[in-house]
Amino acid sequence: MQCHLNGFKPGNLEISDAARVPAEPPPIENLPKEVDVLIVGCGPAGLTMARQLAEFVDIETCIVDLKPGPKLFGQADGISCRTQEIMEAFNCSEILAKETYQLHKNAFWEPDIEHPQYIKRTHKVDGARLALSEFIHGVVNQSRLHDLLLKGMENSVTHLVPHYSRRLVALNVDHSLYNDLSAYPIKASFERNDEKQAGKVETLRARFVVGCDGAEALFVRNYRSLWRVIQRTNPGA
Numbered sequence: 001m002q003c004h005l006n007g008f009k010p011g012n013l014e015i016s017d018a019a020r021v022p023a024e025p026p027p028i029e030n031l032p033k034e035v036d037v038l039i040v041g042c043g044p045a046g047l048t049m050a051r052q053l054a055e056f057v058d059i060e061t062c063i064v065d066l067k068p069g070p071k072l073f074g075q076a077d078g079i080s081c082r083t084q085e086i087m088e089a090f091n092c093s094e095i096l097a098k099e100t101y102q103l104h105k106n107a108f109w110e111p112d113i114e115h116p117q118y119i120k121r122t123h124k125v126d127g128a129r130l131a132l133s134e135f136i137h138g139v140v141n142q143s144r145l146h147d148l149l150l151k152g153m154e155n156s157v158t159h160l161v162p163h164y165s166r167r168l169v170a171l172n173v174d175h176s177l178y179n180d181l182s183a184y185p186i187k188a189s190f191e192r193n194d195e196k197q198a199g200k201v202e203t204l205r206a207r208f209v210v211g212c213d214g215a216e217a218l219f220v221r222n223y224r225s226l227w228r229v230i231q232r233t234n235p236g237a
């Protein structure tokens with residue numbers, strides 16, 4: 001388990017705090033012209049999808065995010081036992097279990113009615129996920145989870161690395177090509193936001209697109225196309 005006396009310092013926690021420096025973002029490469037699967041968003045959802053697809057040499061995947069590089073500090077830190085099962089499938093549950101604070105018991109604190117200036121511990125319960133899984137609900141920095149997914153992608157047979165500093169600004173689907181599985185009916189436009197080429201618009205074509213843009217939910221808000229794109233995986237539906 002990791003304790004962070006002076007706050008969490010990103011990077012590989014097997015390297016001591018004093019020597020550890022966060023990895024540089026990968027250099028900006030041109031986007032591919034055509035891919036089988038485009039994933040928008042390098043949060044946990046996008047990276048998990050990319051980590052899985054990276055194992056398939058015959059599927060060309062591209063994952064894009066508007067941020068300049070990997071997340072250094074996450075907003076989330078609670079990790080479900082089910083998520084750890086997924087990480088087991090990605091062959092990195094041991095390191096995660098080693099670094100995770102394991103929630104064997106949970107304590108609940110509430111206002112103390114007799115002494116309103118204090119709070120008091122009211123009860124303790126066993127880990128909420130006990131017996132649900134071989135793993136235990138735990139606490140680990142979200143960026144560390146991202147690190148493990150990114151490392152797995154890079155070390156996979158396809159050496160998949162995200163393209164950063166690109167914001168998805170438009171998504172067009174050629175519906176006439178919907179049922180042609182060899183076609184690339186999706187045209188995605190990205191605007192660069194790095195210092196060198198800010199504002200430059202790049203496009204790529206994809207056979208499938210997966211919206212993992214989180215709460216910004218550009219897909220759902222602006223395009224109503226998410227369900228159509230998903231529907232494309234099952235054209236008969």
Ligand SMILES: Cc1cc2nc3c(=O)[nH]c(=O)nc-3n(C[C@H](O)[C@H](O)[C@H](O)COP(=O)(O)OP(=O)(O)OC[C@H]3O[C@@H](n4cnc5c(N)ncnc54)[C@H](O)[C@@H]3O)c2cc1C
Pocket residue numbers: 040041042043044045046064065066067075076077078079080166167168169212213214215216217218
């Ligand atoms: C304060 C806080 C605490 C939380 N604590 C926990 C916790 O303890 N445990 C837990 O499981 N969950 C927690 N959550 C929830 C968890 O963070 C989210 O459920 C999770 O991050 C969602 O993952 P996601 O991949 O769907 O989206 P996100 O993590 O939001 O990732 C979306 C990605 O898409 C990118 N993006 C957005 N729009 C575009 C665009 N137009 N073009 C390109 N890229 C784009 C963003 O830059 C981002 O990297 C917490 C959330 C918050 C806010």
